[in-house]
Amino acid sequence: MKILILILFMFSAVNIFSKSITLWHAYRGKERKALEKIAKNYEQENKIKINLLAIPYDAFDKKLTASIPRMQGPDVFIFANDKIGNWAESGLIETLNYYFYNKKRLFLTLMFDTSIKAMVYKKKLYAIPLAFKVPVLFYNKKYIDTPPESFDELIKISKQKMNKDKKLFGLGYENTNFFFHSFLYFSFGGKLFTDNKKVLINSQEAKNSFKYAKYLALETKIMPEEITSAVLTTLFNKNQLIFVINGPWFSAEIKKSIDYGVAPIPMIDEQHKPKPYMSNEGAFINKYSSKKYEAIKFIKYLTGIESAKLRMKEGGQSVSVSSLYNHINDEKLKAFNLQAQSSEPISNSSLMNYFWAPMTQSLKKVIEQNVSIDKALNSAKLKIEKLLSK
Amino acid sequence: MDKGRKKINISYFILFTVFILILEALLYSKTIKMNSLNENLFSIKTKSNKLFQELSVKTQNFAPLQKDIMPIQDIFIFKQKQDKRYPFIYNRDLIYSLTNKKTLEENSLLDKAIYDACDNNKDISPFNERYIIAYNNEKSGKCYSFISSKIDKLLNSGLPQIWYLLIGVILIILVSFVFIPKNNKNRVILSVITILYNIFFYIYSLIILRNPQNIKEIDKIISITKSNLTQTFIIIMILNLLFVAFYISKLNQKLTDTLIKYKTPYLYILPGGLGIALLSFAPLFSGIILSFFKVKYGNYSFTWFENYTDILIGGLNNIANPEGFYYTFFITVIWTAVNIFFHLSIGMVIALVLNKKGLKFKKIYSIIFIIPWAIPNYITALIWKSMFHKQFGSINNFLVYLGFDRISWFTDTTTAFLANLFTNIWLGFPFMMVMTLGALQSIPTHLYDAAVMDGATKWQQFKYITLPMLKPALLPSVILGIIWTFNMFNVIYLVSGGEPNSSTDILITEAYRWAFERNGRYGYSAAYATIIFIVLYLYNYVTGKISGKGEEDE
Numbered sequence: 001m002k003i004l005i006l007i008l009f010m011f012s013a014v015n016i017f018s019k020s021i022t023l024w025h026a027y028r029g030k031e032r033k034a035l036e037k038i039a040k041n042y043e044q045e046n047k048i049k050i051n052l053l054a055i056p057y058d059a060f061d062k063k064l065t066a067s068i069p070r071m072q073g074p075d076v077f078i079f080a081n082d083k084i085g086n087w088a089e090s091g092l093i094e095t096l097n098y099y100f101y102n103k104k105r106l107f108l109t110l111m112f113d114t115s116i117k118a119m120v121y122k123k124k125l126y127a128i129p130l131a132f133k134v135p136v137l138f139y140n141k142k143y144i145d146t147p148p149e150s151f152d153e154l155i156k157i158s159k160q161k162m163n164k165d166k167k168l169f170g171l172g173y174e175n176t177n178f179f180f181h182s183f184l185y186f187s188f189g190g191k192l193f194t195d196n197k198k199v200l201i202n203s204q205e206a207k208n209s210f211k212y213a214k215y216l217a218l219e220t221k222i223m224p225e226e227i228t229s230a231v232l233t234t235l236f237n238k239n240q241l242i243f244v245i246n247g248p249w250f251s252a253e254i255k256k257s258i259d260y261g262v263a264p265i266p267m268i269d270e271q272h273k274p275k276p277y278m279s280n281e282g283a284f285i286n287k288y289s290s291k292k293y294e295a296i297k298f299i300k301y302l303t304g305i306e307s308a309k310l311r312m313k314e315g316g317q318s319v320s321v322s323s324l325y326n327h328i329n330d331e332k333l334k335a336f337n338l339q340a341q342s343s344e345p346i347s348n349s350s351l352m353n354y355f356w357a358p359m360t361q362s363l364k365k366v367i368e369q370n371v372s373i374d375k376a377l378n379s380a381k382l383k384i385e386k387l388l389s390k
Numbered sequence: 391m392d393k394g395r396k397k398i399n400i401s402y403f404i405l406f407t408v409f410i411l412i413l414e415a416l417l418y419s420k421t422i423k424m425n426s427l428n429e430n431l432f433s434i435k436t437k438s439n440k441l442f443q444e445l446s447v448k449t450q451n452f453a454p455l456q457k458d459i460m461p462i463q464d465i466f467i468f469k470q471k472q473d474k475r476y477p478f479i480y481n482r483d484l485i486y487s488l489t490n491k492k493t494l495e496e497n498s499l500l501d502k503a504i505y506d507a508c509d510n511n512k513d514i515s516p517f518n519e520r521y522i523i524a525y526n527n528e529k530s531g532k533c534y535s536f537i538s539s540k541i542d543k544l545l546n547s548g549l550p551q552i553w554y555l556l557i558g559v560i561l562i563i564l565v566s567f568v569f570i571p572k573n574n575k576n577r578v579i580l581s582v583i584t585i586l587y588n589i590f591f592y593i594y595s596l597i598i599l600r601n602p603q604n605i606k607e608i609d610k611i612i613s614i615t616k617s618n619l620t621q622t623f624i625i626i627m628i629l630n631l632l633f634v635a636f637y638i639s640k641l642n643q644k645l646t647d648t649l650i651k652y653k654t655p656y657l658y659i660l661p662g663g664l665g666i667a668l669l670s671f672a673p674l675f676s677g678i679i680l681s682f683f684k685v686k687y688g689n690y691s692f693t694w695f696e697n698y699t700d701i702l703i704g705g706l707n708n709i710a711n712p713e714g715f716y717y718t719f720f721i722t723v724i725w726t727a728v729n730i731f732f733h734l735s736i737g738m739v740i741a742l743v744l745n746k747k748g749l750k751f752k753k754i755y756s757i758i759f760i761i762p763w764a765i766p767n768y769i770t771a772l773i774w775k776s777m778f779h780k781q782f783g784s785i786n787n788f789l790v791y792l793g794f795d796r797i798s799w800f801t802d803t804t805t806a807f808l809a810n811l812f813t814n815i816w817l818g819f820p821f822m823m824v825m826t827l828g829a830l831q832s833i834p835t836h837l838y839d840a841a842v843m844d845g846a847t848k849w850q851q852f853k854y855i856t857l858p859m860l861k862p863a864l865l866p867s868v869i870l871g872i873i874w875t876f877n878m879f880n881v882i883y884l885v886s887g888g889e890p891n892s893s894t895d896i897l898i899t900e901a902y903r904w905a906f907e908r909n910g911r912y913g914y915s916a917a918y919a920t921i922i923f924i925v926l927y928l929y930n931y932v933t934g935k936i937s938g939k940g941e942e943d944e
Contacts, residue, residue: 062906225781226798357907361891369801369890 020049021294024064024077026057027315029252034315035078038307048294068092068286075289076299078130080279081118085350087284088121094285094292095124110305115320118280118345127282128303129320131311134278135173135180136339137265138244138251140236140258147263154266158222158242170222172232173245175213176367178359180245183265183276184209186344192355199384201359202377210366210373212268217367226368236260245276248318248336262335264342278343280320354387674923681917685910697917712893713900715921722876722896725810729875730868732815737822742856744823745830756827763820771884774813778885799886803893806886810894814881818874822867829863830856865937873926897922 027035032054039050053074055063061083067073069092087093108116108128115129139147143161148154158170174180190206193199200206217223224231224241235241237255244250245265254260265274283299285292301307308321312328318336325337346352362376649656681697683690701715709716743749744756762770777783778799786796799809833856841851877898882888888895892903897918905915 062910065910226779226800230776231779231782364801364890368798 019294020051021076021291021298022051022053022074023298024053024055024060024074026055026060026079028054031311031315031317034311034317037314038302038310042298042301046297048298050298064092065090068288071288073286073288075286075291075295076302077284077286078281079284080133080281080346081127081348082279082346082352084119084121084126084348086353088124088126089350092287093126094287094289095126096128096285096296097125110323111303111320112322112340114278114340114343114345115280118278118348119282121348127284128299130281130283130303130308131317131319132278132280132336132340133247133249133318134336134339134343135183135245135247135265135276136335137263138236138246138254139261139263140239140242141261142239142259143242147261148266150267150269152269154243155220155222158220161242162222167240169224169235169241170220171216171243171245172224172227172235172241174227174229174232175217175223176227176360176363178356178363179277181209181213181359181363182344183245183274184212184268186275186277187268187272188212192347193349193351197351197388199381199388201355201384202374202381206377207373210363210377213363214366214373248316251316251332262332264335264339273342275342275344276339277346278340279346351388354384358383677916678920678923680913681920683913683916685912690913693913697914698921700914701917701921712891712895715918717893718895718897718900719925721807721894725807725878725896726872726875728811729814729818729878730871732811733818733822733871733875734864734868736815736819737824738826738860740819741823741826741830742852744827759823760820762816763824767817768880768884770817771813771881774809774816775885778809800889803890806889806894810881810886813885814875814878817881818871821871822864825864825867826860829860832863833859869930869933872929876926877922897925 023039025032025035036052039052042048043050060077060079064073064077064079064087073092084093111129112132115132116125119125119127119129137147144157148157154171162168162170178185185206188205188209190203190209191200217225224235229246232241232244232246232250233253236244237253237258239258251260251262265276267273283302285295285299289295303320305321305324308319308324311317312319312324312333316333318333318340325333328334358380362380365371365376366373682692682694684693684696709720711717740759744752744759749755777785780786780796780798783799785799790796797805800806837855837859838851841855846854876896878896879898879902882894882896882899883902886894888899888903892900895903901915901918901922904911904918
């Protein structure tokens with residue numbers, strides 16, 4: 001009998017109800033603090049509890065897809081736009097057309113057009129953009145004062161400095177990761193796929209971009225080998241690397257003693273302007289949430305101007321509200337904004353899933369395993385087509 | 391048997407019967423819920439039709455344009471229970487695809503029209519979706535239904551249902567052990583009652599489901615429910631029969647006897663047993679059950695042995711394909727064998743040296759040798775990973791110092807495998823060393839004294855005294871070591887990461903990749919894990935037989 005009572009008690013303890021919204025995010029450091037502040041402000045104004053939960057970036061998608069259909073997910077979550085296709089197809093996220101695009105049109109005109117387009121999938125709006133992340137050029141001010149204008153200049157400067165200091169490297173970027181290779185790939189005019197699932201990765205343009213990546217890695221001799229993000233951080237923090245191409249998250253990893261600048265990635269040559277991948281973060285609403293009304297009210301606040309100012313100022317975020325960039329003095333944010341003008345928004349199609357691994361694999365083959373570009377890309381194409389036909 | 395005891399028996403019996411009946415009712419509760427949902431659906435059908443007309447007038451273009459998709463016959467709007475503010479809801483996605491609007495703005499206009507209609511009709515709200523929509527696809531002849539999450543779960547998920555059943559059966563068996571005295575007659579009566587009750591409930595549910603209003607879409611939904619119900623029924627029946635067979639068997643009598651005899655000790659181990667059941671057995675069984683399902687974004691569909699056949703005889707099974715099962719299995723076996731060989735030989739040599747009498751600083755040495763084992767192995771693995779870096783790694787620097795070329799460790803299968811191997815040898819030998827050292831110290835010294843008296847050489851002493859005396863102590867640690875190495879996830883995942891082209895992956899990392907890196911094929915991955923379990927179980931069984939035989943011979 002005692003046991004029965006205990007069991008009953010346990011069940012009743014689970015069912016405590018309180019008015020609150022749960023928000024999942026993958027922010028760290030300053031961005032996280034800014035978000036916490038915003039949530040606190042909102043709580044005070046609206047008398048509703050916002051439960052913030054930080055989820056590691058890598059585990060985010062798995063957790064979402066596992067928990068939402070089981071009614072255990074968040075009401076609101078903040079994530080990049082590249083999984084929208086998958087989530088929308090499997091019915092995990094709510095469409096937001098009515099709430100924002102129509103009635104509150106003015107609200108959305110404040111944002112960058114590209115950022116909004118990134119949140120649209122099959123003619124429907126699925127998220128409200130918060131901020132964008134785009135790789136740029138970080139340079140160590142110990143070695144140079146003004147960033148180079150072109151890659152030739154970058155290579156020349158690197159070689160000069162490297163001659164003086166044997167431990168020094170010129171340029172570092174994760175060249176076997178397709179996300180970072182993107183600035184070359186789209187600059188040379190490469191494409192991944194067409195709307196009717198035609199795979200275009202072995203085009204001449206794509207091959208040229210691989211050729212240039214190979215040239216940078218093997219012939220210029222200004223880059224370290226087998227680059228991982230840990231290698232980049234270590235070298236840059238030891239003053240052993242002049243230039244790094246990396247996303248805004250890199251600045252959180254740089255030591256305070258290092259004096260660095262941020263600039264748009266230089267021109268590859270006269271015809272080719274770099275076009276790195278831009279990922280857009282947005283606020284999404286869980287389709288199965290039981291508090292959509294409250295959730296929508298909250299993301300209106302979260303993506304609004306007041307919050308954007310705070311996120312920009314205290315979180316150092318490159319927010320999606322375009323008008324805020326007119327008055328800003330921060331050199332770094334300006335560089336991100338400039339680079340965003342020349343960038344390729346990551347496709348949010350569900351097809352993207354099939355490309356990341358094979359593209360990264362073929363970059364590894366070309367740069368590290370001495371496989372010819374034709375062979376690597378052709379086999380990647382076959383592999384992707386096989387996966388797509390299933 | 392005295393009278394008092396008999397009385398208690400009967401009250402136990404009645405209590406238990408009631409308990410089982412309640413349990414079964416709980417198992418069927420899903421079906422009951424489904425029935426009430428259906429009834430609700432009918433009661434509001436007329437209302438929803440009216441709403442639908444209103445919507446189509448407001449949006450003008452509501453006629454279905456894409457013939458191959460879906461001419462609508464009817465839309466059912468389901469009444470939502472929990473939230474009285476917003477009792478009605480509709481499915482926007484469906485309406486989007488029906489109206490074939492082209493741009494975001496057009497879609498928004500449509501949206502607004504619908505919302506306005508909702509605003510006018512106070513019963514409708516855009517929030518909290520609890521809707522059910524059914525339509526007919528004439529081309530394929532299939533009927534589709536868009537159903538809100540909760541009903542969706544009721545219809546489609548096989549997994550929780552089986553879970554309820556399993557928990558129920560485990561409970562029944564547990565309770566029967568404790569409450570039912572060893573009286574076969576009662577048991578048979580009880581079994582017959584449960585079976586009759588099940589049959590009754592099945593028929594009752596079928597009657598409820600047979601609806602007089604013969605509407606196509608609803609029929610389809612009901613037929614899904616029916617098949618679900620039948621599935622549940624069949625499973626419950628099979629379990630019931632097993633239960634009866636178990637009841638009547640001698641095994642049960644024996645078990646009940648010991649349970650009653652040693653009530654107190656069993657009570658003492660109950661908390662621990664429950665812990666093991668929850669933390670080890672529950673995941674194991676749910677993994678095995680999951681391996682029969684195909685999982686796609688939270689939706690489970692039962693596929694029998696498709697995952698297994700895919701793995702064992704599917705398209706990936708070229709022996710040279712690194713993602714195929716047999717290649718990975720081959721790598722895993724070699725990985726395990728080589729590792730255990732080095733663990734054992736290095737561990738034994740060091741233990742023999744440390745066991746030498748008169749060796750100074752013995753304690754310091756043994757602490758040093760245990761360090762690799764004491765540090766968490768993922769930290770060790772990450773340190774080794776950076777030591778294998780082509781340009782900055784200390785191993786390559788050492789090679790250069792010796793006059794060799796730098797090696798790019800992770801671009802070639804052999805070198806990547808070697809890198810994994812070095813790391814795991816470093817991690818694994820201390821365990822064998824500790825085990826050997828312990829066993830060595832338990833060998834009585836007089837054996838060696840006698841051997842010296844007989845003029846045996848050191849090698850003969852080792853061969854005829856040390857090794858045979860070590861065998862019984864080392865065998866379990868070797869078996870354990872093999873299982874650990876077979877499933878050594880951390881080293882493979884963190885050091886080589888399966889590079890190049892996942893050719894150095896072992897079974898466990900491959901299973902992980904199928905679940906978490908290749909489009910979330912959880913069922914497939916669970917099947918992998920089950921196969922690993924079976925392989926290891928077979929191995930354990932065979933070695934158990936062999937070693938048992940060996941001991942008998944001696």
